[in-house]
Amino acid sequence: MVPVTTTTLAGAHPGTTPVAAAVALRGITRTYGDGPTAVRAVDGVDLAFPRATWTAVMGPSGSGKSTLLHCAAGLERVDSGQVLLGDTDITDASDDELAALRRERIGFVFQGYHLVGALTAAQNVALPLRLAGRRPPRAEVHAALAMVGLGDRARHRPRELSGGQQQRVAIARAMVTRPEVLFADEPTGALDSTSARTVLDLLGAMAARGQSIIMVTHDPAAAARAGAVVFLRDGRVVDRLVGAGAHDVANRLVGLER
Amino acid sequence: MIGLSRATFTERWPLFTGAALTVCLGVALVQSSLLVLISAATLPVPAGLDPAARAAFVDGSSTAVTLSALTLAFSAFLAVFIVSSTFAFTVAQRRQELALLRLVGADRGAVRRLLVGEAVLLAVVGTAAGIPVGIAATRFQSGLLAGLGMVPAGFTAEWRSWILGVSAGVGIGVSLAGVLVAARRAGRVRPLEALRDTGGSARVMTAARWGAGVVFAAGAAALVIIAPVGGAAGGQAMAANAALCLAVALSALSPLLVPAVARLVPTRGPIGELAVAALGDGVRRSAAIAAPVIVLVGLVLAQAGMLTSTAAAGEAEQRRTTAGELVLDARGPVGDRVTDLPGVAWASTETVLPLAVTWGSGDDVESDDGQALVVDPAAYATAHPGSDAVAALHGRVAVAGPGSGGGSPGDTVGVRVGDSDLGPLPIVAEVPDAISDGADLLLTADSVPAAELAAAPSRTLVALAPGADRDAVVAALSAIGPVSTVADRIAADAAGRDATTVAVFIVIMGLGGVYALIGVVNAVVIGTAPRPAEFATARLSGLTRGQVVRAALLESAVVTTVGLVLGGVAAGASFVATLAVTSRMTGTPTLVLPWDLIGALAAGLYLVTALTSTLTTWSATRRAPVALLGAAT
Structure with a gap:
C-alpha cells in the first residue's frame, strides 16, 4: 500500500512527491451562501490522493466530504485553491474541458446509480464512448459488463435489475473509458450487505490492478476496505489512517462525532 | 445519439408525441389557411354577371381574402406559440436526464445537438403527418366559408404543389425556433443536477422570460394608446394585437403570476393544500399549462368582445345618425315621387351603386372596390345629422362617405360606377367616418348616367309631416316599393351584422381555438408524465388513489382558473382599446361582452383540463406505489 502523502492542515507540498498524485487539492475552499448563513463546506484542504490507491474519505454528516469529492472531480468550482488532476490544473477549466475530462479521464459512481432509465445496460455502458464520438465495439462494452459480472444482463434495462446490479452497471460505465481516477460517492449507501460486499470486492480488485479510486463513505466497513482513510470534520482534514480495520475506523469516526 | 433518442422515445412517448402533434396541427392549420387565402385571392370573376352581381361577387371574395388572411395570421401565431412552448416544456421536463448525460461527459454542444436533432426528427414526422391533415382542414375551412356565405357557392381551395415546400419550412422552422432557446439553456445544465432527487430545480423565471414579458407588455400598452387614431378597421386590428401582445407577455411571466394568482383561489383541507403546494412546486408545469389557456382565452375574448362591441356601437351610431320614420326600398331615384305625397315632410333617396376607385396613372395605378351613394x-344632410359637410356636393364632384375606401378631400380619383366610367372626380369634402362602415363616396345624380341610376336599388328615408296620417303615407309608399320603419331596419341590419360577426368569428377562431385547446391537453399530459413517483410518495404518506387523483384535478382546475383570469386580463387590453376606439368614432365608449361565449369557453376549458388530468393521473397511479418508488431513480 502506498501511504497518503499529505494529510495535515498546514500540509506538506504535494508538488514535492516524485510522481504527480492522481488528484491533488491545494488549499481549496468552497462556501455556500453568503452573509451570516454562509456555510464553509470545504475549508482550506490540502490533500493528495496518490495513484494506484484506493482512498476513502470519511466524516460525520455535514463534514463536507461530498463537496470535497465534487470539487476534486471538477463538478463543483472551488472558491480558492487549486485542483490538479495528474499534471493538469483543472481549477479554471472551461465547461467543455471539464466535460471532456468526464468522458476521458475520470469516472463516477454514485449512491443513486444514475443510469439512463431508457437505455439497456450495454447502452448505458457505451454512453460515455458514444458521447466522445466513438462507436464502441460490442466486445469492449461486453468486456466492461463481464468485468462486473453482468455479461448476461447486457440487454436489461435498469428497472429490470436489482440495486446491486444497477450499481455494477454504473461501475462498468465508469470504467469503460479506462479513467485515471474513479470517484465513488457512497457507492454502497443504498445496497444490502451482500450487494455492498460484491461492489466493494469489485473496487478492491480494480485497485489491486492499479486503479486510483477516491471514495466517500460513512460506512466504516467500506472505508476499511480502502488502503487509506482520510477523516474530515467541518470541512477540514483532521486525521488519516493507513491500513486500519473497520473497528479502528469506526472508533475514529465516533470520536469525531462527539 | 439517435439510439439514445430512440430509446428515450419509448420511455417518454407522451412528450415526443405531444411535441410532434403540435407541429402536425400547426403545419396543417397554416397550410390550410394559406391555400384558402391564395384560392380566395385568385378567384376568377365568372363571366356574364350583371354589374350588381359582379360587385357582390367582388365584395364577397374580398371579404373572404381578408378573413383568410386573418385566419392565416392567427394560425401562424398559434403554431409558433404552441410549438415553442411545448418544445421548451418537454426540454425542461428532461432536465435531470440531460444533466445525467452531462455527468457522463456530454459537453454543452452535445446536449444542444441532441435536442436540435430530435426537434428536426419530430418536425419531419409532424410535417409528414400535418400535410394530409392540412388537406382535410382545407376542405373543412372552405366548406365553412361557403356554408357561411363568405365565398360564392362551389368555392374550393385549390391544391398547389409548392405548398409542400412551405409546409416543410413551417414545420421545421417553428420546431427549430421552438427548440433553439430551450436547447441553449439545457446545454448549460450542471452535471450535479442529475444527483438531485427532484428534477426541474432550475430557475424558471429566466432573463429571456423577463425580457419577453416586459417587451410584449410595453407593446400592448403602446397599441392600446394608439388604437383610437387607427380609425374603425385599424383601431380594431390594434385592439386585437394589444390583447395578443399582453397574452404573450402574461404567458412569459406566468411562472411568477400563476402561483401568485393561485394563492388567491380559496382551497380548503389537506387535498386543497396539497394541490396548491404541488402547483407552486411544479411552477414550470403550471406555467406550461396556463400559457395556452391565457393565449386562447385572451385572443377569443378580445376578438369576440371587440366584434360585439363594435356591432353595438355601430347600431347605436346608426340610430343617432339616421333621422326619419320610414324606409322605402325601390329602384332608381324615386325621391320626387315620395316628396310629392301628402303627409311627407322630407325624403332622402340614396341610390346604391357598385364603385371602383382608381388612384395614380400609367403603370402606378391602384384601385379599390366599394360602394357609391347617389x-x-x-x-x-337632413336625414343624417352630423353630415353637414355634404352641402359641398354639387355637380361633378364627390364627397368622401362614411366608409373609408374612397379617398380624402383634395384627392382626385378615377371613379367607375356599375358599367360607366365617370372619369376623374375631385373629392371636395368628407362626412364623418362611421364605425358601422357605409358608402365610400357620395355623388350627385349629375355625375351618373340616368340609365345606370334607374336600374340601381335605392332606399329612401322618409319623415312624416306633423299631424300626417301615417297609415295613408305607408299605403301610398307601398305602391312604390316595400316599406319598413327606420327602427326595424336598423335592428334588422344589426341582426344581419351579428350573424356575420358570429360567422367571421368561427372562421377566424374555430380551428385555431381547437388547436390551442389541444395545446392545453398536451401540456397537462406532458406535465403529468414524470409524476408517478410524486404520486406514489403521496399515497405512501396515507392518501388514497382517489385522493391523489382529486388533488391533481383540483390543481389543474386552479391552474385553469388562473389561466382564465390572466387571459381575461390580456383581453382587457383590447377592451380598453375598444372603449377608446368606439368613443372616438361614435362619441360613446361602448363595451358589450359576449357572456354566452365566455361561459361556454370557461366550461369547455374546465371540462377538457379536468378530463385530461383525471385520465392521466389515474393512469399514472395504476401501479402500486412501492413498485413506483423502487423505479424512481
Missing part, C-alpha cells in the same frame, strides 16, 4: 345633398 344622394340629394340637402336631403342627405
Whole structure:
C-alpha cells in the first residue's frame, strides 16, 4: 500500500512527491451562501490522493466530504485553491474541458446509480464512448459488463435489475473509458450487505490492478476496505489512517462525532 | 445519439408525441389557411354577371381574402406559440436526464445537438403527418366559408404543389425556433443536477422570460394608446394585437403570476393544500399549462368582445345618425315621387351603386372596390345629422362617405360606377367616418348616367309631416316599393351584422381555438408524465388513489382558473382599446361582452383540463406505489 502523502492542515507540498498524485487539492475552499448563513463546506484542504490507491474519505454528516469529492472531480468550482488532476490544473477549466475530462479521464459512481432509465445496460455502458464520438465495439462494452459480472444482463434495462446490479452497471460505465481516477460517492449507501460486499470486492480488485479510486463513505466497513482513510470534520482534514480495520475506523469516526 | 433518442422515445412517448402533434396541427392549420387565402385571392370573376352581381361577387371574395388572411395570421401565431412552448416544456421536463448525460461527459454542444436533432426528427414526422391533415382542414375551412356565405357557392381551395415546400419550412422552422432557446439553456445544465432527487430545480423565471414579458407588455400598452387614431378597421386590428401582445407577455411571466394568482383561489383541507403546494412546486408545469389557456382565452375574448362591441356601437351610431320614420326600398331615384305625397315632410333617396376607385396613372395605378351613394345633398344632410359637410356636393364632384375606401378631400380619383366610367372626380369634402362602415363616396345624380341610376336599388328615408296620417303615407309608399320603419331596419341590419360577426368569428377562431385547446391537453399530459413517483410518495404518506387523483384535478382546475383570469386580463387590453376606439368614432365608449361565449369557453376549458388530468393521473397511479418508488431513480 502506498501511504497518503499529505494529510495535515498546514500540509506538506504535494508538488514535492516524485510522481504527480492522481488528484491533488491545494488549499481549496468552497462556501455556500453568503452573509451570516454562509456555510464553509470545504475549508482550506490540502490533500493528495496518490495513484494506484484506493482512498476513502470519511466524516460525520455535514463534514463536507461530498463537496470535497465534487470539487476534486471538477463538478463543483472551488472558491480558492487549486485542483490538479495528474499534471493538469483543472481549477479554471472551461465547461467543455471539464466535460471532456468526464468522458476521458475520470469516472463516477454514485449512491443513486444514475443510469439512463431508457437505455439497456450495454447502452448505458457505451454512453460515455458514444458521447466522445466513438462507436464502441460490442466486445469492449461486453468486456466492461463481464468485468462486473453482468455479461448476461447486457440487454436489461435498469428497472429490470436489482440495486446491486444497477450499481455494477454504473461501475462498468465508469470504467469503460479506462479513467485515471474513479470517484465513488457512497457507492454502497443504498445496497444490502451482500450487494455492498460484491461492489466493494469489485473496487478492491480494480485497485489491486492499479486503479486510483477516491471514495466517500460513512460506512466504516467500506472505508476499511480502502488502503487509506482520510477523516474530515467541518470541512477540514483532521486525521488519516493507513491500513486500519473497520473497528479502528469506526472508533475514529465516533470520536469525531462527539 | 439517435439510439439514445430512440430509446428515450419509448420511455417518454407522451412528450415526443405531444411535441410532434403540435407541429402536425400547426403545419396543417397554416397550410390550410394559406391555400384558402391564395384560392380566395385568385378567384376568377365568372363571366356574364350583371354589374350588381359582379360587385357582390367582388365584395364577397374580398371579404373572404381578408378573413383568410386573418385566419392565416392567427394560425401562424398559434403554431409558433404552441410549438415553442411545448418544445421548451418537454426540454425542461428532461432536465435531470440531460444533466445525467452531462455527468457522463456530454459537453454543452452535445446536449444542444441532441435536442436540435430530435426537434428536426419530430418536425419531419409532424410535417409528414400535418400535410394530409392540412388537406382535410382545407376542405373543412372552405366548406365553412361557403356554408357561411363568405365565398360564392362551389368555392374550393385549390391544391398547389409548392405548398409542400412551405409546409416543410413551417414545420421545421417553428420546431427549430421552438427548440433553439430551450436547447441553449439545457446545454448549460450542471452535471450535479442529475444527483438531485427532484428534477426541474432550475430557475424558471429566466432573463429571456423577463425580457419577453416586459417587451410584449410595453407593446400592448403602446397599441392600446394608439388604437383610437387607427380609425374603425385599424383601431380594431390594434385592439386585437394589444390583447395578443399582453397574452404573450402574461404567458412569459406566468411562472411568477400563476402561483401568485393561485394563492388567491380559496382551497380548503389537506387535498386543497396539497394541490396548491404541488402547483407552486411544479411552477414550470403550471406555467406550461396556463400559457395556452391565457393565449386562447385572451385572443377569443378580445376578438369576440371587440366584434360585439363594435356591432353595438355601430347600431347605436346608426340610430343617432339616421333621422326619419320610414324606409322605402325601390329602384332608381324615386325621391320626387315620395316628396310629392301628402303627409311627407322630407325624403332622402340614396341610390346604391357598385364603385371602383382608381388612384395614380400609367403603370402606378391602384384601385379599390366599394360602394357609391347617389344622394340629394340637402336631403342627405337632413336625414343624417352630423353630415353637414355634404352641402359641398354639387355637380361633378364627390364627397368622401362614411366608409373609408374612397379617398380624402383634395384627392382626385378615377371613379367607375356599375358599367360607366365617370372619369376623374375631385373629392371636395368628407362626412364623418362611421364605425358601422357605409358608402365610400357620395355623388350627385349629375355625375351618373340616368340609365345606370334607374336600374340601381335605392332606399329612401322618409319623415312624416306633423299631424300626417301615417297609415295613408305607408299605403301610398307601398305602391312604390316595400316599406319598413327606420327602427326595424336598423335592428334588422344589426341582426344581419351579428350573424356575420358570429360567422367571421368561427372562421377566424374555430380551428385555431381547437388547436390551442389541444395545446392545453398536451401540456397537462406532458406535465403529468414524470409524476408517478410524486404520486406514489403521496399515497405512501396515507392518501388514497382517489385522493391523489382529486388533488391533481383540483390543481389543474386552479391552474385553469388562473389561466382564465390572466387571459381575461390580456383581453382587457383590447377592451380598453375598444372603449377608446368606439368613443372616438361614435362619441360613446361602448363595451358589450359576449357572456354566452365566455361561459361556454370557461366550461369547455374546465371540462377538457379536468378530463385530461383525471385520465392521466389515474393512469399514472395504476401501479402500486412501492413498485413506483423502487423505479424512481
